[in-house]
Amino acid sequence: MHVRFPQHRPRRLRASKLIRDAVAETSLDPSDFIYPIFVKPSGEKEQIPSMPGQYRWPVGDELTRHVEEALALGVNKVILFGVVPDELKDSAGSPGYDPHGVVPNAIRLLKQTFGDKLLVFADVCLCEYTDHGHCGIVRERRGRWYVDNDETIKLYAKEAVTYADAGADFVAPSGMMDGQVAEIRKALDAHGFHDVGIMAYSAKYASAFYGPFRVAAASAPKFGDRRTYQMDPRNAYEAVKEVMLDLEEGADIVMVKPALAYLDVIRLVKTHYPWAPLAAYNVSGEYSMVKAAASLGYVDERIVTLEILTAIKRAGAQLILTYHALEAARWLKEGVPF
Numbered sequence: 185m186h187v188r189f190p191q192h193r194p195r196r197l198r199a200s201k202l203i204r205d206a207v208a209e210t211s212l213d214p215s216d217f218i219y220p221i222f223v224k225p226s227g228e229k230e231q232i233p234s235m236p237g238q239y240r241w242p243v244g245d246e247l248t249r250h251v252e253e254a255l256a257l258g259v260n261k262v263i264l265f266g267v268v269p270d271e272l273k274d275s276a277g278s279p280g281y282d283p284h285g286v287v288p289n290a291i292r293l294l295k296q297t298f299g300d301k302l303l304v305f306a307d308v309c310l311c312e313y314t315d316h317g318h319c320g321i322v323r324e325r326r327g328r329w330y331v332d333n334d335e336t337i338k339l340y341a342k343e344a345v346t347y348a349d350a351g352a353d354f355v356a357p358s359g360m361m362d363g364q365v366a367e368i369r370k371a372l373d374a375h376g377f378h379d380v381g382i383m384a385y386s387a388k389y390a391s392a393f394y395g396p397f398r399v400a401a402a403s404a405p406k407f408g409d410r411r412t413y414q415m416d417p418r419n420a421y422e423a424v425k426e427v428m429l430d431l432e433e434g435a436d437i438v439m440v441k442p443a444l445a446y447l448d449v450i451r452l453v454k455t456h457y458p459w460a461p462l463a464a465y466n467v468s469g470e471y472s473m474v475k476a477a478a479s480l481g482y483v484d485e486r487i488v489t490l491e492i493l494t495a496i497k498r499a500g501a502q503l504i505l506t507y508h509a510l511e512a513a514r515w516l517k518e519g520v521p522f
């Protein structure tokens with residue numbers, strides 16, 4: 185075998201910060217981030233116990249000031265999740281498509297305040313609004329419960345139109361019902377919202393990494409789990425099929441979720457559809473694990489977070505939904521720690 189050393193010395197390209205920056209293949213920017221925000225109808229801003237540093241924001245001044253802070257840091261995209269009190273929930277998740285519901289109100293406030301300076305995404309699902317906590321209409325057949333796909337996507341379409349009407353730039357269906365993107369696209373177009381985009385949660389896995397989010401949004405299922413609609417963690421190629429279907433149905437942006445344990449899926453999707461804008465969701469469990477480890481002094485939160493976000497981008501995601509958006513933007517201003 186021909187021995188290449190000493191002609192080849194890869195360490196030359198690692199010798200200083202300047203040369204490392206010069207040859208870096210990936211760079212992270214605050215404009216890569218979509219910042220998830222939990223909004224509630226009224227009352228006080230509340231800390232979310234399972235997600236240190238994250239809050240449920242009443243629709244009002246505090247929320248707009250927080251978004252202003254995000255914009256000042258270069259974070260110009262948010263995705264909204266509604267949190268409503270249990271007494272408002274019902275079996276059909278009707279607070280989700282109430283034109284005066286919490287998410288439409290938040291969209292109107294943010295678009296009136298920030299206009300084109302801010303892109304507003306709205307998550308479209310029903311688990312935050314149903315009394316049983318499932319992502320759609322639950323029915324029973326032969327003594328077993330199931331989520332009725334085709335009835336559910338009609339409600340997603342209604343919800344999406346409500347958000348579009350309030351001024352959302354993108355709607356983001358996250359329920360993993362078959363045909364949800366097609367049904368939403370059809371309804372948006374029928375109401376004249378040709379300009380409202382769809383960011384589809386295309387490959388969303390049935391994951392325990394969503395635990396802290398379900399506390400935040402009070403959206404845990406009261407019985408059973410989501411394995412009959414969200415994807416099986418053992419499958420990667422199936423994600424290519426889900427993405428294919430969503431692109432055919434009219435998705436503008438596709439997503440892989442969670443991100444960190446699914447970097448292979450991000451890469452696989454990017455390789456198959458290099459032209460499709462790809463987002464990845466750095467989910468609540470990934471965020472809270474870092475927070476917990478950092479609070480115990482086990483890891484350096486700044487470097488670990490930027491390393492994780494860089495890895496998600498390196499794998500092929502150009503947009504990253506992350507609760508760390510504001511902190512990461514601040515850390516990036518101090519300089520990349522690599």
Ligand code: PBG
Pocket residue numbers: 307309311319358359393394395396397398466467468469
């Ligand atoms: C709603 C939804 C969930 C998340 C985003 N949209 C929860 C779920 O599917 O149970 C999870 C986000 C996170 O964990 O950060 N279907």
